[in-house]
Amino acid sequence: MIPALAIENLTQDYTTGFWRKRSLRALDGLSLRVEAGEVFGFLGPNGAGKTTTFKILMRMQRPTAGTARILGCALDDLAMRARIGYLPEQPYFYDYLTAREFLLYCGVLCDLPKQAAAARTETLLAQVGLTEAAAQPLRKFSKGMLQRVGLAQALINDPEMLFLDEPMSGLDPLGRREVRDLIARLRQQGKTIFFSSHILTDVEAMCDRVAILHRGRLVESGKLSDILKARSNELEAVISGVNETALAALRGFALELQPTPQGARVRLRSDRDLARLVDITQQAAGRVVSLNPVRESLEDLFVREITGQVNDP
Template sequence: MQIALSIRNLSKEYTNFGGSHRVVSNLTLSVPRGEVFGFLGPNGAGKTTTIKMIVGLAFPTRGTIEIFGEPSNTRTVRARVGFMSENPYFYSYLTAQEFMLFSASLLNLSSIIAHERTASLLNMVGLSGAADQQIRTFSKGMNQRLGFAQALLGDPEIVFLDEPLDGLDPLGRVDFKRMIQALKKEGKTIFFNSHILSDVQELCDSIGIIHKGKLVESGPLTRILKGRESLEEHFIRVVGAKK
């Protein structure tokens, strides 16, 4: 079994005038290729900081992050990674199509491939009709869909999604879950943050629970739940006990 993501002893401290403040503490976990991994935790637990360090938006204070055996901060690795941020927001005066083509040129895709993928991804996320609409007219859900399409533009082997299901209406959530399942079928590795536990239980092969910057538990979902309780009951029991 090949390891897609491997995090070892990862810590992140922010120093300001008052002293240092540890957001992520000695985190170690790995995600096998082809799995859907759910990264759970209450608000402020360090989920987003971890994902930012993985995709290179923040820098670890200590520890290493490897993707497919290579350090995560190299350009070759970033070409194989897709990322969708929490509440994504894009260039408001561009149309969805222009934004996709712009992202494609950052990925150094040829014009033909860029146009093909833009059309098919916008179609997949249900934005074909809004392709020529400026992004500033988009609803939150539409932004979310565009963010998802953009993350898949480079045909990445591993996709990081920060709160992908947050703020979507029920139909949107169904759509997103279907799309994530489709990606898994294509053999892609998916790492996502969430605090909507029922969705995680539905989608994930394995999970990690982070609380106050520390990894509390991680492993295959079936092993963690042992078939006896729901993820929600388990989460409350594990995180609640620590409070």
């Protein structure tokens, strides 16, 4: 099967300085594949080369070396361009246009007939919650509203694959939730999504696979479940309906105990402590709500890969 995105040995050098020219390597032999239908997280600190990769994929720059193919097509294939959508990192759009005019303009540029573009515009305005503001010029929009317009324009041609550069930036928690739901819906529709983000919890919640980039190099890539190492034998239990006496008993051997309105969240060293936890909970007429192995978080992994240290709690 043809991968949705195939990047081979992509390298980008920039020349800096006026008299004494120096070469700066922004991207160093990046290779990765994104399969059709995947949600792929592209991670890395600032200056890692994420935006450079997006710029190459979106025809803003030509790479110094290497190739990339989207949906099996070369980057300058215009027919392929009609099958993808792109949200730039900081969406600056024509601020003299209204949201409706802008989406319509994007629609006709994506080869949609005018009527189809108009119908799609109304659907998307409703989908991103901007129907009421559709007749306002974009210069009056807040950053969050612009981000929604950006998402809507990326979807105007009902693309097979979406490239989202920091789709969560500038959004409040509610907006982030909405984008997360939107990405989940798009995944259900079978669309491939390649996105970069700094908000690791969102990445963790949404991605099938991730790649971590640092100083232009790929440092880690793969399924989240594979690359997030299980941290020793630690377990996390959520219990409810227990009294203070039980909590005091649990504190005696738990690694960490956080009281919650219903009970507590307890981190245990190993399953040997589990039997004691169950006993104490049952004696207090409480309930074990959930039990999970403690995994390394994506944030831990990120810090480990970038700085070479695990962020141990």
